[in-house]
Amino acid sequence: MTNFLPAEEQALTRRFLETGHIIAPAEDRAALDRIRDLLVHAACDWLDCPLPASPDAFLNGIGDRVPVDRLNDFRLHQIGRLNAEPWARAAYFAAARRTLEILVGNELAMQRRLNLSIQLSGDSSSLLPVHADVWSGDSPFELVLWIPLVDCYRTKSMYLLPPGPAQALEGRMADYTGRNTDDIYRDIEPDLLWLDIPYGHFLLFNQNLPHGNRVNQEPEARWSMNCRFKGVFTPYADKRLGEFFEPITLRAASRIGMAYDYPNGFKE
Ligand SMILES: O=C(O)CCC(=O)C(=O)O
Numbered sequence: 001m002t003n004f005l006p007a008e009e010q011a012l013t014r015r016f017l018e019t020g021h022i023i024a025p026a027e028d029r030a031a032l033d034r035i036r037d038l039l040v041h042a043a044c045d046w047l048d049c050p051l052p053a054s055p056d057a058f059l060n061g062i063g064d065r066v067p068v069d070r071l072n073d074f075r076l077h078q079i080g081r082l083n084a085e086p087w088a089r090a091a092y093f094a095a096a097r098r099t100l101e102i103l104v105g106n107e108l109a110m111q112r113r114l115n116l117s118i119q120l121s122g123d124s125s126s127l128l129p130v131h132a133d134v135w136s137g138d139s140p141f142e143l144v145l146w147i148p149l150v151d152c153y154r155t156k157s158m159y160l161l162p163p164g165p166a167q168a169l170e171g172r173m174a175d176y177t178g179r180n181t182d183d184i185y186r187d188i189e190p191d192l193l194w195l196d197i198p199y200g201h202f203l204l205f206n207q208n209l210p211h212g213n214r215v216n217q218e219p220e221a222r223w224s225m226n227c228r229f230k231g232v233f234t235p236y237a238d239k240r241l242g243e244f245f246e247p248i249t250l251r252a253a254s255r256i257g258m259a260y261d262y263p264n265g266f267k268e
Pocket residue numbers: 117128133144146157158159207211212213224226227
């Protein structure tokens with residue numbers, strides 16, 4: 001295969017293909033801090049409390065202020081506030097723009113809503129069992145940009161099955177017919193990568209690989225955001241352009257081509 005990518009882009013590509021993910025420092029740290037501040041402000045409005053001296057300690061300790069039975073209300077409030085800010089998606093993109101351009105493309109479609117996940121220590125009510133997004137209506141051309149708002153490690157983070165074991169699992173998938181996802185989890189557990197992602201970093205991963213989370217056994221709350229990106233002209237599955245995805249970096253030639261109509265009565 002011809003490959004005119006510069007050497008450093010080829011190296012990143014190889015690493016991503018081999019491991020199914022990249023963890024790297026945010027490319028625009030101020031943009032990420034701005035998102036975190038927005039969520040801290042929104043939380044303080046909901047809780048009717050003063051702004052904390054340490055956003056990090058406040059977010060990690062949110063379980064002391066929000067009871068589990070109000071967690072979903074709280075999370076929906078936070079997501080609403082996040083997506084109401086016109087700048088938030090641009091800031092999210094800025095946190096990993098260069099890496100997305102190398103691994104996905106420079107004409108991108110981005111999910112229209114940012115997702116937010118909050119997992120309190122010991123809470124089993126909002127777990128995602130092992131899955132690949134592509135198994136349930138996502139296109140195999142999408143990557144997920146996952147950004148934590150607190151340090152995420154061990155069970156406070158998510159796990160990913162790397163490409164080798166994932167391929168082996170796909171080969172014996174028929175064996176699991178009629179069994180549940182816990183059976184799959186038990187079988188793949190020794191091969192799982194628990195991704196260690198400190199605040200200030202992003203995770204970009206291949207959602208065709210099995211992934212998920214377990215009960216957060218660490219003492220603090222997990223806060224993470226996720227959002228999907230794909231090449232704007234790559235095939236779509238259930239999540240459509242205009243509904244779920246929106247183009248964010250269309251180039252001149254594409255805009256010209258999309259707007260072009262052959263002249264009236266034109267025949268070859
Ligand atoms: O945040 C997690 O633990 C899982 C996220 C996930 O499944 C996704 O973003 O596709």
